[in-house]
Amino acid sequence: MTTFLAFGEARDGELRNLSFETIAAAKQIDENAEVVGVVLADQNTENLANDMIQYGADRAVVVEHDDLKEYTSDAYTQAAMAVIEEEDPDGIVMGHTSAGKDLSPRLANKLDSGLVSDITNVDGGEFVRPIYSGKAFEKKTVKDGLTFVTIRPNNIPPFEKDENRSGDVNTLEVDIKDIRTIIKDVVRKASEGVDLSEANIIVAGGRGVKSEEGFEPLYELADELGAAVGASRGACDAGYCDYSLQIGQTGKVVTPDLYIAVGISGAIQHLAGMSNSKVIVAINKDAEANIFNVADYGIVGDLFDVVPKLTEEIKAL
Amino acid sequence: MNIYVLMKKTFDTEEKIQISGGAIEEEGAEFIINPYDEYAIEEAINLRDEHGGEVTVVTVGDEDSEQQLRTALAMGADQAVLINTEDDVEDGDQYTTSTVISTYLKDKEVDLILAGNVAIDQASGQVGPRVADQLDMPYVTTITEISVDGEEVNIVRDVEGDEEKVQTSLPLLVTCQQGLNEPRYPSLPGIMKAKKKPLEELELDDLDLDEDDVEAKTETTDVFLPPEKEAGKVLEGETDEQVKELVSLLRSEAKVL
Ligand SMILES: Cc1cc2nc3c(=O)[nH]c(=O)nc-3n(C[C@H](O)[C@H](O)[C@H](O)COP(=O)(O)OP(=O)(O)OC[C@H]3O[C@@H](n4cnc5c(N)ncnc54)[C@H](O)[C@@H]3O)c2cc1C
Numbered sequence: 001m002t003t004f005l006a007f008g009e010a011r012d013g014e015l016r017n018l019s020f021e022t023i024a025a026a027k028q029i030d031e032n033a034e035v036v037g038v039v040l041a042d043q044n045t046e047n048l049a050n051d052m053i054q055y056g057a058d059r060a061v062v063v064e065h066d067d068l069k070e071y072t073s074d075a076y077t078q079a080a081m082a083v084i085e086e087e088d089p090d091g092i093v094m095g096h097t098s099a100g101k102d103l104s105p106r107l108a109n110k111l112d113s114g115l116v117s118d119i120t121n122v123d124g125g126e127f128v129r130p131i132y133s134g135k136a137f138e139k140k141t142v143k144d145g146l147t148f149v150t151i152r153p154n155n156i157p158p159f160e161k162d163e164n165r166s167g168d169v170n171t172l173e174v175d176i177k178d179i180r181t182i183i184k185d186v187v188r189k190a191s192e193g194v195d196l197s198e199a200n201i202i203v204a205g206g207r208g209v210k211s212e213e214g215f216e217p218l219y220e221l222a223d224e225l226g227a228a229v230g231a232s233r234g235a236c237d238a239g240y241c242d243y244s245l246q247i248g249q250t251g252k253v254v255t256p257d258l259y260i261a262v263g264i265s266g267a268i269q270h271l272a273g274m275s276n277s278k279v280i281v282a283i284n285k286d287a288e289a290n291i292f293n294v295a296d297y298g299i300v301g302d303l304f305d306v307v308p309k310l311t312e313e314i315k316a317l
Numbered sequence: 318m319n320i321y322v323l324m325k326k327t328f329d330t331e332e333k334i335q336i337s338g339g340a341i342e343e344e345g346a347e348f349i350i351n352p353y354d355e356y357a358i359e360e361a362i363n364l365r366d367e368h369g370g371e372v373t374v375v376t377v378g379d380e381d382s383e384q385q386l387r388t389a390l391a392m393g394a395d396q397a398v399l400i401n402t403e404d405d406v407e408d409g410d411q412y413t414t415s416t417v418i419s420t421y422l423k424d425k426e427v428d429l430i431l432a433g434n435v436a437i438d439q440a441s442g443q444v445g446p447r448v449a450d451q452l453d454m455p456y457v458t459t460i461t462e463i464s465v466d467g468e469e470v471n472i473v474r475d476v477e478g479d480e481e482k483v484q485t486s487l488p489l490l491v492t493c494q495q496g497l498n499e500p501r502y503p504s505l506p507g508i509m510k511a512k513k514k515p516l517e518e519l520e521l522d523d524l525d526l527d528e529d530d531v532e533a534k535t536e537t538t539d540v541f542l543p544p545e546k547e548a549g550k551v552l553e554g555e556t557d558e559q560v561k562e563l564v565s566l567l568r569s570e571a572k573v574l
Pocket of ligand 1: 205206207208209231232233234235246247248249250251252262263264265266267268269270273283284285286289301302303304352353495
């Protein structure tokens with residue numbers, strides 16, 4: 001039997017959704033694999049490990065250490081390597097998140113292994129990933145060594161939680177030392193509430209929204225839909241909203257069920273972050289705007305007229 | 318300060334993608350410096366102007382990569398190195414590229430390495446951290462601010478929209494994120510000067526590497542375009558009707574509400 005490590009990612013004492021997606025991905029890669037959930041955190045690891053098991057992991061390994069409160073490459077590498085050395089896995093699955101992107105190449109290097117980053121789909125032993133800003137896709141396989149992949153959040157559906165599932169949780173003691181990058185401060189910009197990369201519905205505004213107040217109708221629509229609000233870089237650069245809302249190549253890469261682009265022209269760097277969305281709606285006054293080329297439904301019109309009416313219509317449901 | 322920049326040429330952002338024989342068709346495409354590497358070049362030049370030293374831009378590529386290296390020199394880099402793997406490496410991956418680069422760098426005196434956080438073509442973001450690990454150097458990814466004071470380095474990095482303030486020290490590798498700076502356009506005198514600046518060309522042999530040492534660990538088995546999307550439905554009528562129809566379609570046809 002093969003062993004796969006599925007890395008969870010804790011934030012504010014809870015596991016991000018993609019933690020559970022890594023478990024499902026590991027089972028998709030090899031349905032007979034024993035999937036070991038891995039939790040690296042500063043607290044509450046026992047509970048988080050049980051969450052991993054209830055979402056389908058067969059057992060779990062945790063490292064709990066004060067130095068794992070914030071992600072640093074050095075501390076997380078030492079903790080992850082301790083787990084990997086203990087388990088000697090055939091494969092590793094991690095999220096393609098800020099931490100996963102930072103950590104996975106270093107681990108791959110230490111393990112003398114290949115790494116297939118940012119996959120959106122598992123197709124037999126092959127991994128599908130978007131390239132060229134989503135203008136094409138490639139299929140990759142591993143020729144040599146570990147099967148090591150990072151998965152794009154919100155693409156591989158997790159298993160249903162099973163409260164009755166249980167399994168072994170092994171705690172490893174790791175002596176973490178020599179951290180060479182010290183985090184002095186973290187300025188939280190991302191708003192409370194739904195994490196954009198995990199949101200099922202996103203209402204995103206662009207430069208067409210014209211001001212900070214212009215975002216109000218978008219927030220009202222989002223409230224009705226239980227959606228998160230995002231933005232184009234154009235809107236962020238213009239100061240209408242914080243950069244933490246930015247979607248695209250530089251910002252967050254999202255794959256919601258429904259993406260409503262409001263006053264966004266559809267530059268390729270924006271599309272790179274959202275063109276994989278299941279259903280795309282564009283609201284733009286320019287019928288020629290590129291966003292209509294990726295949209296499933298479009299309304300050509302003034303957003304300040306369309307958005308409030310759309311909110312009313314949804315309210316009436 | 319001895320500053321190195323890792324650079325890759327990529328398809329021009331607006332370039333259409335075509336596939337022939339299971340690979341992206343490169344014939345006739347316009348190439349540019351990967352935009353995130355441009356931030357790295359700009360920052361390297363600014364740091365050199367502030368602290369003295371030299372900026373060396375390194376690329377793993379083919380003979381056409383000289384064009385992007387000349388652009389980097391015209392922006393203000395001091396020298397360039399082209400590691401031409403065209404004849405030796407058929408299908409490299411990030412393991413290949415990072416091994417070539419770190420082999421080149423391992424006997425150099427390096428204070429700071431800047432790379433892009435991601436390339437807009439393959440978009441794996443692996444090369445920076447892999448090179449740092451091979452050189453046993455600390456690294457900080459997706460930086461939006463950097464200041465160097467003696468050995469001490471203070472950095473602001475973008476973590477999914479949050480700002481993280483990091484303190485570390487040289488030698489160091491960083492990967493650059495949009496927001497770090499506004500890359501300059503090469504000036505005419507810059508372009509003239511660039512023609513005379515040193516550009517060294519190396520092959521695997523010169524680094525004592527064989528094809529086998531850098532053989533890829535992953536393989537691309539297929540490249541394809543996204544399924545052709547049917548033209549989206551642009552809704553007709555007055556706003557009220559458009560909105561009603563949209564909600565109805567989202568419920569009954571798309572089933573997302
Ligand atoms: C290296 C690099 C990385 C980048 N990364 C990103 C990224 O991650 N994310 C990103 O978004 N961009 C990114 N960009 C920027 C990108 O190229 C575009 O500049 C940006 O996406 C444009 O934002 P926008 O669509 O809001 O603005 P614009 O292009 O100005 O479009 C505004 C749109 O609003 C419409 N409009 C105006 N008024 C109204 C109205 N009243 N009602 C309805 N519609 C209206 C207009 O018709 C227009 O289509 C990047 C660029 C570079 C070079």
